[in-house]
Amino acid sequence: MDRNPSPPLLTREEEEDEKVAGGDCIGDTVYSKHWLFGVLSELLQISNPENAKSSSDDEEEQMELDEKMENEICRVWDMSMDEDVALFLQEFNAPDIFMGVLAKSKCPRLREICVGILGNMACFQEICVSISSDKNLGQVLLHCLYDSDPPTLLETNRLLLTCLSQTEVASVWVERIREYPAIYDSICFIMSSSTNVDLLVKVGEVVDKLFDLDEKLMLEWIKNGAAEPVDQPQQDSEEQPAFRIVPSVLEAAKQVRSENLEGLEVYMHILQLLTTVDDGIQAIIQCPIAGKDTWNLLFDLVCHEFCQPDDPPIILQEQKTVLASVFSVMSTIYASQTEQEYLKLEKVDLLIDSLIRVLQNMEHCRKKAENMTESNTDETKSDLVEDDFHLKILKDISCEFLSNIFQTLTKETVSQALKEGHLSKQKCLCVFQNLLPLYSPVVEDFLKILHDVDKTLADDLGKSQV
Numbered sequence: 165m166d167r168n169p170s171p172p173l174l175t176r177e178e179e180e181d182e183k184v185a186g187g188d189c190i191g192d193t194v195y196s197k198h199w200l201f202g203v204l205s206e207l208l209q210i211s212n213p214e215n216a217k218s219s220s221d222d223e224e225e226q227m228e229l230d231e232k233m234e235n236e237i238c239r240v241w242d243m244s245m246d247e248d249v250a251l252f253l254q255e256f257n258a259p260d261i262f263m264g265v266l267a268k269s270k271c272p273r274l275r276e277i278c279v280g281i282l283g284n285m286a287c288f289q290e291i292c293v294s295i296s297s298d299k300n301l302g303q304v305l306l307h308c309l310y311d312s313d314p315p316t317l318l319e320t321n322r323l324l325l326t327c328l329s330q331t332e333v334a335s336v337w338v339e340r341i342r343e344y345p346a347i348y349d350s351i352c353f354i355m356s357s358s359t360n361v362d363l364l365v366k367v368g369e370v371v372d373k374l375f376d377l378d379e380k381l382m383l384e385w386i387k388n389g390a391a392e393p394v395d396q397p398q399q400d401s402e403e404q405p406a407f408r409i410v411p412s413v414l415e416a417a418k419q420v421r422s423e424n425l426e427g428l429e430v431y432m433h434i435l436q437l438l439t440t441v442d443d444g445i446q447a448i449i450q451c452p453i454a455g456k457d458t459w460n461l462l463f464d465l466v467c468h469e470f471c472q473p474d475d476p477p478i479i480l481q482e483q484k485t486v487l488a489s490v491f492s493v494m495s496t497i498y499a500s501q502t503e504q505e506y507l508k509l510e511k512v513d514l515l516i517d518s519l520i521r522v523l524q525n526m527e528h529c530r531k532k533a534e535n536m537t538e539s540n541t542d543e544t545k546s547d548l549v550e551d552d553f554h555l556k557i558l559k560d561i562s563c564e565f566l567s568n569i570f571q572t573l574t575k576e577t578v579s580q581a582l583k584e585g586h587l588s589k590q591k592c593l594c595v596f597q598n599l600l601p602l603y604s605p606v607v608e609d610f611l612k613i614l615h616d617v618d619k620t621l622a623d624d625l626g627k628s629q630v
Contacts, residue, residue, distance in 0.1 A: 191248025200243075200252070203236045204261055210274070211264025229273045237277050244284040253281070254291050263301045272313040279308060279316060283323035289330060296333035302340050309350045314360045321366040328373045338378045348388050352409065355416035364416045365427035371413075372430050375437045385409050386443045410438065410447050410454045414461060421465075425486065432462075432489035439496040448493075449500050459497055462490050467514045471521055477528035480555075487522060488558040495565035512569060513581035519566045520591045523598050526555055526562075559598065566595060567603040570610050578610075579617045592625050600629070 188196050229237075243249045253259075262278040269275055282305070286292040295301060308320040328334050341347050354367050375382040386409055413434050420427035435458070438444030449455045470483050470490075480487075494515075533552060581587040592614075599607055607629075615622040 190252045191246075193243075193246055193248050195243055195246070195249055197252070200240065200249075201256075203240055204253075204256060204258060206233060207237070207261050207265055207278075211261055211268050227271055229271050234273060234277075237274070241277050241281050241284065244281045245287075247288050250285040250288050250291055253285060254294060259285070259295055259298065259301055263298075263304050266304050266308065272311075272316055275308070275311070276313065276315040276319050279305070279319040279323055283319055283326060286323055286326045286330075289332070292327060292330050293332055296327055296330075296336050302337070306340060306344055306347060309347055314358065314363050317354065318360070318363045318366055321363070321370050325366065325370050325373060328370065328377065334377055338374065338381060341374065342381055342384070345388070348385055352412040355412040358416075359419060361420050361423050361427065364420050365424055365430065368413075368416060368420075368427060368430040368434065372434050372437070375434060379441065382437065383441060383443055386438065386441070386447050408447070408451075408454070410435075410451070410458065413438075414454075414457050417461065425482070429486040429489070432486050432493070435493045436489040439493055445496060445500055449497060455497065458493070462494050463511070463515070465490055466494070466518045467511075471518065471525060473521065477525035478532070480522065480525040480529055480558075484554050484558045488554070488561050491519070491558070491561045491565045495561065495568055498565070499568045512573070512577055513584060513586040516566070516569060516581060517586040517591075519562055519569075520594055522562055523559070523566075524594055526559055527594075529555060563598050563603065567599055567606045570595075570599075570603075570606050573610065573613060575613055575617055578613055582618060582621075589621055589624060592621075593628060596625070596629060 188198050190197055190200065240253075244253060259282060262282055265278050266275055282295065286295055305320060305323065308316060309324075311317055311320070324337065327337050351367060351371060354363065355371075358364055358367075375385075388409070413431055417428060417431035417435075420431065435448075438447065447454065448458050466487075470487055471480060530552070578587065596607055611622055611626055614625070
């Protein structure tokens with residue numbers, strides 16, 4: 165019978181070599197402990213104060229990373245995504261070595277990689293708790309937020325977001341950040357001036373998480389720089405201008421707008437969180453420039469970018485969360501500061517048209533989901549329920565905003581909206597269907613205005629509500 169030949173018997177020396185090789189593996193991986201020890205030992209030399217270089221030539225050399233060393237440490241970075249390797253690094257006190265490197269090295273690439281490895285390790289809860297409990301390491305990592313190197317900043321914010329997402333240690337990091345007011349300036353500087361979209365998205369996620377976790381910190385950041393007069397000229401002062409959270413968030417949102425929908429969604433949610441407290445609302449509307457910039461950006465997104473007439477209705481599923489944040493902020497501004505120049509009613513018809521289109525697309529999505537429900541698995545049904553939940557939030561916010569707008573309508577604006585097709589019988593029926601019965605007084609007042617503009621249409625709509 166034909167079969168593969170048996171492997172030759174191993175000699176005693178080969179058996180010993182195989183045992184050694186097997187013992188050299190980290191956990192269930194094929195990674196070598198001996199090799200990893202070697203790399204960490206080299207890093208240890210870098211972090212050793214006795215080996216610190218002081219001459220200017222040596223300092224220039226320290227800015228560059230040897231190619232062989234870079235390749236090896238990058239392999240460790242890749243390996244650290246494996247839990248066995250991460251635990252082994254933790255057991256070998258690698259975080260202390262990385263802390264030493266971050267404290268001593270001026271090489272941007274090496275600093276980036278060390279923070280990146282710690283970020284991978286922090287993805288595992290046990291290690292995240294250990295890293296977070298080390299106060300000295302925490303200080304060194306937060307100091308990295310002052311770095312000028314974008315890749316290092318990106319990895320630092322990734323690590324910070326990972327830790328903030330762990331409920332056991334999130335409060336530890338919030339308190340540490342509160343202890344270092346300069347972090348606020350560093351974060352605002354990045355949002356205000358960086359063109360690195362990946363970095364801006366990650367910084368936005370960190371700020372969003374911080375504000376969501378701790379309202380007190382959010383209030384502190386809102387008030388930072390608020391004491392400075394709005395129109396104070398900066399050119400005659402040698403001091404750095406005070407950063408304000410709202411203009412910084414807006415600048416970052418404009419930068420990520422065209423390249424990253426998820427990033428834009430993050431920054432719109434930050435604005436929404438700011439409007440959950442009175443100080444946040446005032447930070448937007450009390451400064452005419454900030455209020456106008458906020459309104460104009462959101463108006464442009466709603467009327468010229470999201471949920472456009474030629475978009476398929478299903479696109480609402482992709483845009484529902486960002487639209488909910490945008491409408492929420494706009495509704496708050498509209499209800500709080502209707503006398504501002506930028507809130508004049510000449511463009512309100514475009515806003516009404518956009519809100520109605522969102523509600524119409526929402527109805528399309530609802531009917532489609534109902535048709536799919538019976539034929540789907542339990543897992544798919546769960547996804548549909550979640551989609552329905554987010555659509556309901558969007559609907560509630562849209563209806564509140566629409567009611568705020570309808571309360572300010574005049575005969576002139578209604579007439580203009582009818583003339584340009586932004587209002588029609590079908591669109592009015594859509595509005596009534598969504599606003600009733602919660603906003604009955606608003607609908608009744610609108611019908612009174614409409615009666616003076618188009619009596620026939622008002623009577624037809626009135627009969628349809630009977």
